[in-house]
Amino acid sequence: MIFDPPLIPATLIRRYKRFLFDAELESGELITGSCANTGSMRGLTTSGSRCYLTKHSGGTRKYPHALELVEADNTLVGINTGRPNRLVEDAINEGLIGSLATYAERKREQKYGINSRIDIFLQDPEKGLAYVEVKNVHFRRTGRLAEFPDSVTTRGAKHLEELGDMVEAGHRAIMVYLIQREDVDSLNLCGDLDPAYAAAFDRAMKRGVEACAIRCKITSEQIRAETVVPIEESGLNSVS
Template sequence: MNYDAPLVSGRLLRRYKRFLADIQLDDGREVTAHCPNTGSMKHCADPDSRVWLWDSNNPKRKYQLTWEWVEVDDQYRACVNTARANALVAEALEAQRIPELAGNYQIKREPKVADGRLDFLLEEDGEARVYIEVKSVTLLSESESGLGRFPDAVTERGLKHLRRLQALKEQGYRAVLLFCVPHEGIERVQAAAAIDPVYARALDEVAAAGVEVLAYRVSFSEWGMQLDRAIPVLLNAPVAD
């Protein structure tokens, strides 16, 4: 996915009320931007971090700028706009850049299931074949180099998604949890058992039941991002960090 213009850069002053961030742009102006991330943003919202914003160029918007990227540990770009994960995966599915999910499929977004929705359904000749739930991973471990963890806060919603995938697998469908990793410092993914042990146990359980668990890294450029390559997923997460 490409932005319609280069992103605007600056330094983070503070994130607050979950959806707002005050930023000092490189030209010295201080602005308030929309923060499209409901998580804790652990290690991704440190004051004085370099950040990049998308300018909607829409004066009717209350917050014309949207926070997109942050520089973590002064070296790794990470995308904090969680909505971008689904866009990146959709683009990769359409281009058949995910070998495990390549095929003559029709792609449907937000399919209904028994008790809610998931992110994608792949159909073949009008028949449901593969259900996919996407999660964005931006939490870099402090203790283990290159290790990304999910979630960054307790997630009852994420747990429900795991159980939906497990139920669909038991009904005979392929069910896939896809970790989208828009973080240059993450080379492998593991559940954050220290943050949400219930989710970590459930991930092991659904994987053992046949739910496929994949992770793909994202590459960055001046104009955008692209789902790039598969990276390992480590199960049986220990309590760490």
């Protein structure tokens, strides 16, 4: 995925109210922009960090600038939670996620479960139905280990339960973690930050939910799904 129009370099001043950030452009202009990531963004909000912005031209947006990348530990990290679904679709097309590219039909944001929408829905006259849930990952605190989640996510745990329900109904269900940073080689579930989510993940695996993690390659010009990395979890059901 090429960033078009090109991203705008800036210096992050602060991120606040979950949806907003202040930054200084290279021209010295101070701007306020929108942040598509409503999570904690742990480790990615340090004042003075190099960042890259998207600018939306035209329209009636109150804040035309949007936060796209933040540099942390000399690595560009993607924080835009609007990107992962498309990146995972690219990974499916490239054959990175098992046999998912062979399904006859693919749709986005289909209703399922209890007041939920599945990120990617696949169906095939021979293979049946497959439900793909996508989570954005950008947290790293030790070594080359990505971690999810970076804060409590009751919604994420709910999604794992609903994926398990789909398996028990006779369908496939796949949990995909899209890692928007390059300085990691594996993924771990954050049992210390959200034990309920880690427990929900274990239950989902026992019920037959499949899981995989995809690492992205990121520059200020483009981002793309690059490779599958292992999830450090015993009893994991790898995607076939």
